[in-house]
Amino acid sequence: MPDLTRNAVDVLPEGRLAEQLAGDRPLRVKLGIDPTTADIHLGHTVVLEKLSEFQREGHTVVLIIGDFTARVGDPSGRSSSRPLPSAEEIEANAATYQEQAFKLLDRERTEVRRNSEWLRMEPEALLGLLAQTTVARLLERDDFQKRLGAGRPVAALELLYPLLQGYDSVAVEADVELGGTDQKFNLLFGRDIQVAYGQPPQSILTMPILVGTDGFQKMSKSLGNYVGVTDAPEEMFGRLMSIPDEAMAEYYRLLLGAEVPAGPPNEAKRELARRLVDRFHGAGAGEGAERHFNRVFVQHAVPDEIEELEIGAYVGGEPGLVQLPKLIGAGFQTSSSEARRLIKQGGVKLDGEPVAADLLELPREALVDRVLQVGKRRFLKLVDRAS
RNA sequence: GGGGGAGUGUCCGAGUGGUUAAAGGAGACGGGCUGUAAACCCGUUGGCUCUGCCUACGCAGGUUCGAAUCCUGCCUCCCCCA
Structure with missing residues (x-):
């Protein structure tokens, strides 16, 4: 039997999980995810992967989509309150979260619940x-202490978060709850709440927080250093290749449960990227993404498939002349001032040839069917159906 | 309820009447180097019909030749006391 505590940071209370596993009953293993951003990223998958290990051992996974708690705001690891997502955003995210989670979990052995089911409670129940x-217990957590010490706000709503998360455990009768190390307080708090409601307290297991593609901050959507599980294969491959070498060991260990293979770092990183792309996009996807990568980044060539941009609409002032800044601005979602700067800096190319620094317009014939490139990795095929 | 403090560009953060589109840093972007790495170096970083024009320092007014900087009101936030 595999060691379910592999890679875990905390498994508390000491020895309890082993006792539970020794029992004859499948455990109810809980994980809550708040749908505060659009996509699940690789950081989330560290815990999801651990969940799936429990699943493979025959235990039941209870995945809680925190559609209610997303409106409260988890203070874990936060140095400031952040604006909460709107009800619409939460709803939209909640709808896609479970699909994304099923890229790793076995649908058959997963119970998906939304915590608004039970957290929309009567005022009486809430008082209970x-x-x-x-308050002292709620405030003792490190993140609050830091904020209070620094004179930063702590929203009253945030204070309630652990109570609500703990009540989730009561509602689903969790035996075990997983989370990142930043969740330790919340997870432990859940034990007390369960006891208060007459249930045996869950044991908790925390997993390390995955470092982002920048190699030093935690992976997070808002920091932009994440790899989303729904990212396109090429995108995913590229982002994974951009991680610092030093971060590779952690990625291997936490995401693949493996050691970095011996050999050149470049090959090891490619291997990592291939395997992860395969995992989320199906076998073979990694190789395809790698071919794209080689073409664009190693050979500095144009990728096989490029989106097209209709240039007809950008023919400006003088007949037949296309305003490049406008074209670039529209094609790459940037302002035309920004586009001017890019041209000036030699960052714009046509069929691989840099556009002269002072060239702001070209006849449409000089553009049709050519590839417009900005920087190293953004391409558009120019077409003109109108002509 | 009383007192004090703060709101500046993507973020942090200087700036207290005049070359201030606003120091500095971070991030991002472009270029170089490279294993598309990372680190490092150089550059750019409000918008536009771009040798100029427009918009900008919480919001709305006002004073002034001229305001992010002064005044008034409002909004938001923080701290201390009660």
């Missing part, structure tokens, strides 16, 4: 929940 703890 609030009665289970003290």
